[in-house]
Amino acid sequence: MVKSNKAEKNEFSPDVIRVLHIDDEEDFLFLTKEFVEKLSEGEIQVESLRNPMEVFERIKDNNIDIIVCDYLMEDLNGLDLLKQIKQREFQIPFIIFTGRGREEVVIDALNLGADYYIRKGLDAKSQYTELVHQIRTVLRHKKAEQALTESERTIRRERDLTQHYLNEANVMFVIVNENEIVELMNKEVTYVLGYTEKDLIGKNWFTTAYSSEYVDELRFSFQQVIVGMQKPTPYFEIEMETKNGEKRIIAWRNTTIKDENDKVIKILGVGDDITQRKEIEAALQQSEEKYRKLVDTSPDSIVLADLKGNITLANQQAAVMHGVDKPEELIGCSMMEFTAPEDHNRVMERMRKQMFSSLKGSFEYTMLKKNGESFPIELSATIITDKSNKPIALMAIGRDLSQRKKAEEALKESEEKYRGFVQNFDGIAFQGSIGFKPFFFHGAVEKITGYIEEDFVSGELSWDKLVLEEDMELLLAINEDLENTPGFTNVMEYRIKNKNGEIRWIRQHLQNIVSNEGDPFIVQGSLYDITERKLIEEKHKESEKLYKITFESTGTANLIAKSDKTISLVNSRFEELTGLKKTEIENKMKWSDFLSDEETTRFEKLQELHYQDPTLAPDHFETSLILKDGTSINVYLTIKTIPDSTDFIVTLIDISQMKLAEEQL
Template sequence: MNTISPNSISPPIALLIVDDEKDVLQATKSYLTITFPVEVDTAESGQIALQMIAQKKYDAIISDYEMDEMSGIELLKNIRSQGLDTPFIIFTGKGREEVVIAAFENGADGYVMKGGEIRSQFVDLYHKINTIVQKREAEKTIKEVECKFHDIYNNSPIAIELFDEQGTIIEINPAGLQLFGINSIESVKGYNLFSDASTTKEKLDELRSGKVIKYVTEYNFDHQKQQNQYISTKSGKITLFIQITPLFKGTCFLSGYIAHTIDITEEKTAQEDLKEQKLFLDYLLETIPSPVFYKDAEGRYTGCNSAFEKYIGLSKNDLIGKSVFDISPRDLAEVYHAKDKELFTKPGMQVYESQVRFADGTNHDVIFQKATLVDRSGKVQGLIGIILDITERKGIEHALQESEDYIRTVLDNLPIGVAVNTVEPVVTFEYFNDNFLKLYRVSADALKTPDAFWDHVYEDPIMRESLKKRVLEDCMSGDTTRMHWDDIPITRTGEVTTYVNAMNIPIHEKNLMISVVWDITDRKRAEDSLRETNRLLEGMLDGIPDIIGIQNPDHTLIRYNRAGYEVLGLTPEEVRGKPCYSFIGRTKPCDICASMKALSSKKICTLEKYVPELNRYLLCRSNPILDDNGNVQLIIEQLSDITERKQMEDAIRQSNQKLRLLTGLTRHDILNLLNAIYFYHELALESPDLKASREYITRAKEAGERIEATIGFTREYEEFGVASSGWQLIHPIIESAKQEISPGTIQINNTVPESIEVYADPIIRKVFTTLLENAIRHGKKVTQIKFGVDERQKELVIFCEDDGAGIPDAEKTQIFGHGFGKNTGIGLFLSREILSITGLSISETGLFGKGARFEIHVPSEKWRSKKI
């Protein structure tokens, strides 16, 4: 008998056979368990079967159709009413169609007819059992797979999209909705894989051919909104990794596509940051001027920077994979190797000094700084090291030691005192030279005791405490400009007092001071002597009435003597550092400048000049002081006020001019008149006509009277030129002139301000007298005369006007000529000459028929308004 191998189905199928015939049950169980891979339980009734089903799970139930207490159909109904879907097969001898229909209608999974050949009957039974069980297991597995798929699909953090065979989206999981910022698949309904511009044609062709495609793309929400017209809650750009897999029914029928989409924006950013960081680190290592190298845990080189290549004379490619024994001398390699082993044994940092053989064959002193490289588990993977070349530093240290020895030798032999000491809380010395002891007049033993310096150096307790307080306060301030003390007296009873200057230089990092002291006794005495000499010189300078100024070559003042400050009305502080010409209101040096000439000639220069700002004539004498190279260092300028002298000279010159004028005029007029008298005298003597002779004698008499008048006029001017010109108040002069004439009924008004002064000869009074006399004598119908002033462009005009007949236009200039007029003919002529001597002028500007108007024109520098 052929049997089915028990190993063909595993595990064995658990069967429950129900039949009210005990022998049939036992025979069926025995045959099935022997022949097929099954485990069989039996029940002799439906009730017993229900109890067994409640206690154990079976893969299938086989029941006889006809049983006394409960038929197979009734048992089936009962089982299905409990919600159990255990496969159920009716095993019956009845072949009626209604039995089959009733079995299937009540949920039976199959039926087997009893009778016939036993072997065929049970093979058919087992085949149906096996088929039904496998089908149920397959359905169960599919259901479980579907449940798992839906769990994965719905709960996956990865976006999953399903597409039909045309590439149109049909499903998207919650992660996909969240990724793309949409509420449901309705938002992207109609989206097609093969119309997506972000996927290349090559990739789409691969997909159509049934291949899985993978690619990374940038997803632009804003662009997708415009192109696909779907509403997303997101904006901007993200980077996506997409894998699309074709789905097949069977082996070749394409049923759709499944896409897995992952947002890798952060990963990409991190990768780019990592890449940039690596590039930066590589660049940083390359820019480090010191050699840097890497080794693995076996001590083999794995990399280095360019500086290391240059130092050892090997390229990176030639270095990688080699050990220290391959590139360094044996003695140095053993040191390096031992230190590497030590570092690998005790991971961390390592610093030590050694030597390195450089590419040029020389050994350099270096410092190695190494650190172990470990993985996440803490296992040592290698090391990184940097070499600091200290050859130069070693040389410097050696030179520094020699320099320190040299400096100490120099300090010990300096003519000044030098010490290194603390100040707070007490003065203690770490070093002092011999001169420090000599200048402070103290012994070395005395300074060994902390803070004994003050008591040993300063005997006077009051001075000691005062100086100590000041020094400590200045030092504690931290302000180095305060740590300088001048003119410190070092006194000893019965000994000559000496003087020192001292200063401290802080060494902050060591809380020490460098104390320096030097002797100024000789200088102090010289300064005292110089101070006394300066006092004498100051007294001499201040006693000089002239202005003495000391100035730099650029005209900036250093100082004046007392006379200079008084004349300028300035203080030394207002003068110092300012150019001399600025004190009189100028913005540039004077055109005539003794200092400039002395500066260019490098010789003493003397000149005279008028300074209108001061209204003074000055004699300027500039003496250049030269340095050793012949360059002008200072200029000493002496300014003497020679105004009075110049005025006296002008007065003498004016007097001579006036005398020559009067003498010339008088001599000329008298000679003419004498000639006329002699002529008339001769005519009278020779004329036989007595009447004519009388006429000649009368004219000679008139000429004599004119001579008498001329002599009388000169008598009035006998004081002419005696007094020098000066500032004359015009108002009182006019008032004085009014007293010299008899105006009769004519009214004279003097409206000239009482403060007006004019620089003129005092005889200017005769000018105003002449104007009054002319107006009274020749004005005919004059009723009033007025004196007043006008100011025209800083020039002063003094006018005298009347309401008389006036002067014809043709005579307006002739009236000032010598001899014009009915009297002596020299009144207005002399007036004009008197005024012209001091720069004044006169003209007549009245209207003929309406009155005369005489104007005296006074230049701006010849008049002023005096404060009254």
């Protein structure tokens, strides 16, 4: 294998993205340059400019790829600068990057031709990660648009090759004409939904492929697009039923196809089966929520206060959240100064309860910035004790819900606005001899492998040289069937090492094609980078492991119960408390087995109240627990419902000795 001696990236390399950042704050210019160049690993080079009036001198030689500009500046605001750039017909991408967050500013910016709008104010890493992502995304879209324009005359001649790519893509492609009839589909539709070309081609797409509950709404929206009354929905997720009745979640991205008179005549739908991803995300979220319930941690603001509620320590995110420049400005202030008056009593009551119990949990309150502006927050608090278990401080961890929701909405809008036909094909389509020498090797070759298409097509580099040695047996195991079994297909996952030495997970779809004599002579298929999915799966496993360790090591007796009272999980402290083994309890006993009839009735009512409105239900109380030998002890209970679940967590503390002492006194 001959390796190419590709030069390292520098500011003159065509691989470097050249950004002109305009802002009248010198410190922010410096910070942006440092973060962007570091996070992009040198791929993006930032040139800083304080005076917006000098921008045309900088861009006249076409040596800038994209402009990132503040909105509010002394000499010329960002929107007026954008307007002048468009009037002079500079075709350079433009991103508004500013703390000015009013809706009308966003609308004006997009109407004037801005490619994206990013609001300052998130934590630095998230803010600049988003900026780097959008710089790359905007340029990809611009390049894609140019590529599509240049290749429009050749698309008809490459129809057969395009159809082949569609069939090998790991996403579904469906073209529906103005009469709602399916004109084209690829093989992925059959693979995911089970419908063959005979089932769909020439048939009504909506009445054939969708459940009746969605048909009327989808047909109405489709016809509105056809007659020009509305634009197609760029991105939506919907549950579809396969031909054999299985439920799948499909993410659809839609693009219109127009005739020479600019009239919409067809719609191209690109569908991705995201069922597995949704399941992984849901499992990960549930595991993380359980973990947070037990250890009371959060990545956001952290405040330490004395027992009177006076702040003694705060992190930078707490300062940002409450609208002050430095965390030191919060020191000495009362937590109540930053709590909305209507929530004062609720916060004080939670603190009082935690002082005298092991009560834990997260609750929503309304907090205040320094300027009086209010915002919603999810707050969890923990009492800190000394070696003798005496309370000495309070730690509060807060999450600004408004910022999170805005960020989620902005990200969704970004994905819906910019994803199109080209961006949906993010893999490698290949065809070659049975010996795996490719005739073509097309798609995101360099993105996935670090090499270019020509390296593989020329024969200088073979694919198996990238495959990890310990995974090669997977490929070798199918060689006999690939060479001798007509129509053989296979899907497998394995690892490669790209040009940069990074290990990437690959999902491979392949099949052989037979000659007129019926002998396999060509292999074709697709390759996709699934590293991100693998990382999510691994994170889920680690989160579950951490949750179980934490549940076991809290130092109190814990149990998790289902809505039908069945106890699904207990820790060793609960075994010690009751005298029963886990094997005797888990999925065999109900929590009512440990209570008298009277207490069972009481707890059933409390459980129902928790499901209806947790904020109205008491979450800690005393009761008597019946043990294995029939005796009973006094215990103090804390009960919490698990988010997105009907299960709940119960923490028990034996207070029998305390009760005995009270009676003696």
